[in-house]
Amino acid sequence: MAEILRHAWLIARKDLRLEFRSRTALASAFVFTALVLVIFEHGRDPTAVPTIDLAPSILWVTFSFAAMLGLNRAFQAELENQALDGLLLAPISRTSLFWGKFGANLVFVALVQIVGVLLFILFFNVPVWRVWLPFLLVCALATVGFIAVGTLFSAMVVRTRFAELMLPVLLLPFLLPPLIAAVAITVKLFAGRPLSESGGWLRLLAGYDLAFVSLTTLLFPATVTE
Amino acid sequence: MLWARELSHAFGAIRALDGISFTLDRGQTLVIFGPNGAGKTTLLRVLAGLVRPSRGSAGVEGGRRAIGWIGHQSQLYGHLSVRENLRFWGTLYDVPAGELERREGELLARLGLEARAGQQVRTLSRGETQRAAIARALMHDPPVLLLDEPFTGLDRLAAEELGRLLGELAARGRATVLVTHDVKEGTELASDVAFMRSGRFVAFGPRGGRDAAALTAAYREAVAGG
Numbered sequence: 523m524a525e526i527l528r529h530a531w532l533i534a535r536k537d538l539r540l541e542f543r544s545r546t547a548l549a550s551a552f553v554f555t556a557l558v559l560v561i562f563e564h565g566r567d568p569t570a571v572p573t574i575d576l577a578p579s580i581l582w583v584t585f586s587f588a589a590m591l592g593l594n595r596a597f598q599a600e601l602e603n604q605a606l607d608g609l610l611l612a613p614i615s616r617t618s619l620f621w622g623k624f625g626a627n628l629v630f631v632a633l634v635q636i637v638g639v640l641l642f643i644l645f646f647n648v649p650v651w652r653v654w655l656p657f658l659l660v661c662a663l664a665t666v667g668f669i670a671v672g673t674l675f676s677a678m679v680v681r682t683r684f685a686e687l688m689l690p691v692l693l694l695p696f697l698l699p700p701l702i703a704a705v706a707i708t709v710k711l712f713a714g715r716p717l718s719e720s721g722g723w724l725r726l727l728a729g730y731d732l733a734f735v736s737l738t739t740l741l742f743p744a745t746v747t748e
Numbered sequence: 749m750l751w752a753r754e755l756s757h758a759f760g761a762i763r764a765l766d767g768i769s770f771t772l773d774r775g776q777t778l779v780i781f782g783p784n785g786a787g788k789t790t791l792l793r794v795l796a797g798l799v800r801p802s803r804g805s806a807g808v809e810g811g812r813r814a815i816g817w818i819g820h821q822s823q824l825y826g827h828l829s830v831r832e833n834l835r836f837w838g839t840l841y842d843v844p845a846g847e848l849e850r851r852e853g854e855l856l857a858r859l860g861l862e863a864r865a866g867q868q869v870r871t872l873s874r875g876e877t878q879r880a881a882i883a884r885a886l887m888h889d890p891p892v893l894l895l896d897e898p899f900t901g902l903d904r905l906a907a908e909e910l911g912r913l914l915g916e917l918a919a920r921g922r923a924t925v926l927v928t929h930d931v932k933e934g935t936e937l938a939s940d941v942a943f944m945r946s947g948r949f950v951a952f953g954p955r956g957g958r959d960a961a962a963l964t965a966a967y968r969e970a971v972a973g974g
Binding site for chain 2: 602607
């Protein structure tokens, strides 16, 4: 297990270093997040729907689509110069490769979420800081399973002709359960309700994470073998 | 060190490999000549374990860890420096820290890349990138080398230096399979020669004392005939 984690760390560190140097996906995700929040801020009618009711949906839709930009990039970098062949040939387990990619994607999405929340507070004036700890928990729970599925699908579609189109098509149906749960919990949190009122949704998120992190870890080796 | 038994592989209706068998011992260098589309690259990919054959089997003593691979692409990350790439791949192959530095220095010097060590790979010329790819493949001092057109992109001096390096590695007991479409390139290195056409070895055996001219004549006859 220590060996798997060590190799996963090497891959994640390499991916993050590549991303911070090229800034391809990060820059796109930040710009996309800012753009969507600005559009929603100026396009909504605050007298029709209260901000507090609308804001969680806007936030989570923004997070989801911004994350896809990073997921698309995850295996594209390995196609450049066929580095993926080198990784598959290296004496590391496929699980290390998956967890490395998964870890790097989680860091990427966490960065996008931090910037997104700051912009969200700025534009929508929602007091996120009052519920920051439970909100952090919801973000973590809603992101882990979704990113695990996204990492698997990213590996599956990377060698297809329309990879960037295929990923959202495959991923969106799997995104619905955590997205709905995350929005439902966030609505309650922003309305000042305690986290204990969302026990059912939290269990759903935890179950989804457990199921899909396990399943994607098991399925990944088959997706990268020719 | 390396064996293939009745290897066959098809991509849909196209038969890429058709009943290939051979064994290779320490210090032997098998050079496989064949025209484009003969199945040379597929054979190397099957030997490396990157492609599962439709029929037959292949193996390398020591498994994936024992293989040094140079493919059509460099398998290097463009936004990492030459040194960072070598460190990354060396660490993945569990080369100890002290040894990592020594091998890196030795290979950079041998391949004339010392001045380029800190430079990002995307800024290198084609020939420099190929030399860096060779260094990457040799970082873990592999006992088996699988080389797909390794002279591509190298100028005359660099090609001669690579030839000398491969000769030394063979003398130190490395087993090598080198595929090329150019008979002149691999002749000097070959202890054994195979001519490949339509997924088959149409001729296979020791090179004997044949020089490039004799091999070219034999190759023309074998590949054009039948």
